[in-house]
Amino acid sequence: MAGGEVGDSRSTSGLTPNSGHVGVTEPQKSLEDENLKTLASQDTQDLKSVLVTSVLNLEKLDVDLYRGTHHWVPRTQRLFGGQIIGQALVAAAKSVSDNFYAHSLHCYFVRAGDPKVPVLYQVDRTRDGRSFTVRSVKAVQHGQPILICQASFQKLQPSPLEHQFTMPSVPPPEDLLTVEELIRLHLSKPDLAEDAKKGLNKLLANEVPIEIKPVSPAHFYRFTPSEPRRLFWGRARGYIGEGNMKLHCCVAAYVSDFALLGTAMQPYPNYRAQFAASLDHAMWFHSTFCSDEWMLYECESSWAGSSRGLVQGRIWRRDGVLAASCSQEGLLRVKPVPESSKL
Ligand SMILES: CC(C)(COP(=O)(O)OP(=O)(O)OC[C@H]1O[C@@H](n2cnc3c(N)ncnc32)[C@H](O)[C@@H]1OP(=O)(O)O)[C@@H](O)C(=O)NCCC(=O)NCCSC(=O)CC(=O)O
Numbered sequence: 001m002a003g004g005e006v007g008d009s010r011s012t013s014g015l016t017p018n019s020g021h022v023g024v025t026e027p028q029k030s031l032e033d034e035n036l037k038t039l040a041s042q043d044t045q046d047l048k049s050v051l052v053t054s055v056l057n058l059e060k061l062d063v064d065l066y067r068g069t070h071h072w073v074p075r076t077q078r079l080f081g082g083q084i085i086g087q088a089l090v091a092a093a094k095s096v097s098d099n100f101y102a103h104s105l106h107c108y109f110v111r112a113g114d115p116k117v118p119v120l121y122q123v124d125r126t127r128d129g130r131s132f133t134v135r136s137v138k139a140v141q142h143g144q145p146i147l148i149c150q151a152s153f154q155k156l157q158p159s160p161l162e163h164q165f166t167m168p169s170v171p172p173p174e175d176l177l178t179v180e181e182l183i184r185l186h187l188s189k190p191d192l193a194e195d196a197k198k199g200l201n202k203l204l205a206n207e208v209p210i211e212i213k214p215v216s217p218a219h220f221y222r223f224t225p226s227e228p229r230r231l232f233w234g235r236a237r238g239y240i241g242e243g244n245m246k247l248h249c250c251v252a253a254y255v256s257d258f259a260l261l262g263t264a265m266q267p268y269p270n271y272r273a274q275f276a277a278s279l280d281h282a283m284w285f286h287s288t289f290c291s292d293e294w295m296l297y298e299c300e301s302s303w304a305g306s307s308r309g310l311v312q313g314r315i316w317r318r319d320g321v322l323a324a325s326c327s328q329e330g331l332l333r334v335k336p337v338p339e340s341s342k343l
Contacts, residue, residue: 047237047238047239048238048239048240049209049236049237049238049239049240049251049292050071050207050209050237050238051071051086051209051210051236051237051238051240051251051254052236052238052240052247052251054069054071055068055069055070055071055083055086055087055209055254056086056087056090056247056250056251056254058087058090058091058094058121060094061120064091064094064095064122064123064124064125065120065121065122065123066087066090066091066094066120066121066123067118067119067120067121068083068087068090068091068118068119068121069118069119070083070115070118071083071207071209072206072207072208072209073115075202076277077115078112078113078115078277079112079113079114079115079119079146080113080257080258081109081257081277081278081281082253082254082255082256082257082258083113083254084109084113084119084139084146084147085105085107085147085149085253085254085256085257085281085283086250086251086253086254087119087121087139087250088105088107088121088137088139088147088149088151089102089105089137089149089151089249089250089253090121090246090247090250091121091123091137092105092123092135092137092149092151092153093135093151093153093246093249093250094123095123095125095135096133096135096153096246097133099155099156100133100153100154100155101153101154101155101156101245101246101249101285102151102152102153102246102249102285103152103153103154103284103285104151104152104282104283104284104285105149105150105151105152105253105281105282105283106149106150106151106280106281106282107147107148107149107150107280107281107282108147108148108149108279108280109146109147109277109278109279109280109281110145110146110147110148111141111144111145111146112146112277113139113141113146113147114141114142114146117141117142118141119139119140119141119146120139120140120141121137121138121139121140122137122138122140123135123136123137124136124137124138126150130155131154131155131157132152132153132154133152133153133154134150134151134152134153135150135151135152135153136148136149136150137149137150137151164286164321164322165314165322166320167296167298167316167320167322168231168296168298168316170215170231170296171215173213173233173294176213176214176215176233177213177217178211178212178213179212179213179214180204182214182217182221183200183203183204184204186200187200187201187204208237208258209236209237209238209254210234210235210236210237210254210255210258211234211235211236211237212232212233212234212258212259213232213233213234213294214230214231214232215230215231215232215233216230216231219266220232220259220262222262222265222266222268222269223269224269225266225267225268225269226266226267227266227267228263228264228265228266228267228300228301228304228309228311229263229266229298229299229300229301230259230262230263230266230297230299230300231296231297231298231299232259232296232297233294233295233296233297234255234258234259234294234295234297235255235291235292235293235294235295236251236254236255236291236292238292239292240290240291240292241290241292242290245288248288248289248290248291249285249324251291251292252283252285252289252291252295252315252323252324253283255291255297256281256283256297256313256315256324256326257278257281257328259297259299260278260299260311260313260326260328260330261276261278261309261311261328261330261332263299263300263301263309263311264301264304264309264310264311264330264332265309265332265334266301268334269337270336270337271334271335271336271337272334272335272336272337273332273333273334274333274334274335275331275332275333276330276331276332276333277330277331278328278329278330278331279308279328279329279330279331280328280329281326281327281328282326282327282328283324283325283326283327284324284325284326285323285324286321286322286323286324286325287317287321287322287323287324288323289315289317289321289323289324293317293318294318295315295316295317295318295323296315296316296318297313297314297315297316298313298314298315298316299311299312299313300312300313304332307331307332307333308329308330308331308332309329309330309332310327310328310329311327311328311329311330312325312326312327313325313326313327313328314326
């Protein structure tokens with residue numbers, strides 16, 4: 001199934017609606033790149049994922065009350081939304097029987113998360129049914145909610161109704177560079193301004209616990225205007241291994257918020273986000289998957305307006321199975337890029 005075209009039934013309403021087919025990539029391989037790739041993959045092998053050992057490893061304080069700490073904090077100095085969703089789902093799953101699996105979650109980010117203090121997760125056992133179980137989670141800092149989340153779990157049930165879209169055709173992750181490799185390549189440009197160098201080195205120093213390989217870096221980094229659609233391979237850094245599907249869903253929830261909202265900015269390279277933050281996030285889990293294996297993230301923004309952007313995402317297993325879908329609206333307060341800082 002892998003390697004087909006995007007299904008006819010869901011063409012985007014982007015600015016350039018003619019490109020239903022994906023799979024375009026810039027020539028970007030060289031011996032130097034290959035060396036970088038080898039080094040990068042050696043870094044990640046045999047290391048237990050920090051997402052499992054730290055970020056999603058909540059401390060139990062009392063019945064249905066947990067504490068989560070932070071590993072990576074974005075430059076905005078607000079807590080990363082994916083971390084809060086992932087931790088909320090971990091907390092919710094702790095009071096759910098082993099034979100119930102997360103099938104969906106719906107969240108609102110109501111306040112910015114403070115990186116200086118841990119987050120408390122209060123779980124309410126909303127309902128336990130024969131097939132479905134629902135949990136409500138409040139993430140709290142300084143006595144006030146920063147996230148409200150409902151998560152629903154279901155017992156595995158057979159169904160004669162089964163369909164999905166077809167996975168887009170894209171180059172395999174082995175043929176693409178990670179964001180860190182792309183940054184290093186950019187850093188090697190002789191005419192790069194000192195400010196840019198500093199910024200890029202700071203980015204490299206971040207220990208983001210996930211790996212991303214954009215299919216089309218020029219669009220991902222908004223060097224040129226493009227339709228509001230992006231594809232990238234993503235996976236948790238380090239080893240998680242098979243077995244705990246609930247944990248893989250929590251990791252996917254973490255990753256799903258990483259590069260979703262930027263999709264809505266792709267048509268507007270002449271604008272920079274002054275304030276960008278996810279407002280809500282919904283997710284549906286369809287199939288089993290391993291979040292430490294490469295999965296294809298297909299993101300498209302169907303609408304932007306009123307300082308908001310709406311983005312839908314599909315997460316594909318490498319073998320073409322649709323693993324999860326997500327949807328998010330984000331606040332996008334923008335300002336024009338000054339002429340002097342355009343590349
Ligand atoms: C979206 C919210 C800021 C609510 O917005 P409000 O405008 O109602 O909030 P507020 O009134 O407190 O104002 C916040 C700041 O915005 C300014 N402000 C308010 N309205 C404005 C307007 N119309 N135009 C320009 N500025 C405005 C205020 O002056 C204030 O600035 P000042 O502060 O200078 O006084 C809040 O709900 C929130 O922070 N939610 C959490 C979002 C989040 O953290 N998501 C997860 C991380 S994002 C992520 O992980 C994904 C990603 O980054 O891609």
